[in-house]
Amino acid sequence: MSFATSALVRRMVLVSLVLMVILAVVMVLGLATGSAGFALTPVIQGLTGTGEGSLLHDIVWRLRFPRVLLAAFLGATLSLGGMVFQALLRNPLAEPYILGISGGSAIGAIIGILMGLSRFPGVWLTSFAGSLTTLMVLYIMASQSARLWTNNLLLSGVMVNAFCSAIIMFLVSMTQDSRLHNILFWLMGDLSAANIGNVIALGVTVVPCFVVIFTRSHAMNLFALGNDMARSMGVNVKATSTLLLLVTTLMVSATVSYCGLVGFVGLVMPHMLRLALGSDHRILTPASILGGAAFLVICDTLARTLPEQGEMPVGVVTAMIGAPLFVYLLKKSNT
């Protein structure tokens, strides 16, 4: 490989490797931490294939491992989803959560839960249907005036989001029985239902989406100059943006149906990575996946260990870390 080629590829590999190491460290710490105390030994024993049979080994590998893995997939998906929406709308504030896509998907999921469907594939399908519906409503609302497309889409999204929240509260207030607590807890981001079968099914759903998005990462660079410019440089704008929106909605709704609404990851991670690594989406795509995964594993570990009893929803932690961090970054990047 020639020098210039390997310059980009080398950077891609280097960034990925560094973030992979961070993710691995964070995952090991997440596995070692819990209400049973901090213990590295069973994690290391498990990684080397020894120590089976002990209670701690079971806690780490049967209970914590699926959950840590779920947190990683969730963080990767949300962070990457935010990056794609930001690239397509050319707006660093765009994110599935803010645009109401997650809200629509939550309505679908709640309906699924109320209908008594199983998490996979029942609730996932109703959730996907919900997010597709909001995506279509957004499209129609925003495309009425083509000139201010991006701004309109963001404003429409805020409205769609508000409407979705109202419907969610309506559905919640209509629910009386034990499902109420389930729904409320799930809404704020609940990872406690993780079991290894479901997590693998989620992984099988989202990882191909990651690959598809990566293949369009250079096109996303060209989108930064505007749709007209992207088109004049050979991008099939309509096909590419439709594909990206669909794939992103698919993977985001899959995670929403599992874990509920977790905000700010899609906003904070791509923004932070862009400040550190620049705007090239060929680098940002793997970085968002790995960085988002690491961020959410940290947040989940905190959510499990901060309260003295029980745990809190991970959405609370991401919002409490994410919102001030975002304001700080915004201020810093403006000076």
Added chain:
Amino acid sequence: MTAISVENLTQSFGRRTVLDRICFDVAAGQFFIIIGPNGSGKTTLLKLLTGLLSAQDGDITVMGRCLKDYNPRALAQQVAYVPQNVLVEFPFSVTEVVLMGRAPHLGMLGVETPEDLELAQEAMMITDIIHLADRRLDELSGGERQRVLIARAICQRPRILLLDEPTSALDLAHQARIMDLMETLKNDHGITVVMISHELNLAAMYADQVLVLSRGQIACMGAPDQVLNKELLERVYECNLMVDMSSVGNYPRVHLVPKRFLR
């Protein structure tokens, strides 16, 4: 050889007809400048030529092939486009933006070879932005950004270059530089340059052909010394002008006449 051929091109937005049965040819290797008052349909015409808008009626042929038969990538290998202005939200570096021009010649991930990097360097050199190579696009002035976009279009290595008022944000020196550059691209590389401009005098100095657009129709087309005459321009622009010949070369010079001198 004809680079672009336009036949009976008609485009309307709602009830307003922006272009009304336009016909013209642009010969290959020409410097072709489109002038006309605001709202005369210049930008719409250029967007139709780039395939950004699809024509409601009429035919456009680019390099002997119907525009509709091109896919975006094949068209981008023939035609590059520089819009009036571009807002970039994300902090791409100048080199990154210039390299984007290579996209239609590269694979899906757009991984650049050393040759692509050389082409980008060369494009930055001739547009006088090589010293800005590592700067972020959003830190640059309007004129510098315009030159980056032109460098990107040159890097695309098109047969036809379409520009929408590229000199409007530039100071005199850079106006001359860009126009000289277009002339060089035309003479040395055989590139057909089609440009919209409000600068009648730049059109007079550089154009092989000038097309005057007025209310969606062609008011006149031909060499600058034929087209840029007082009667026609006063009628099209609805203002008072004086036209004489430049002492530098044999091209017309258009002056505005302020109202206070009209009595």
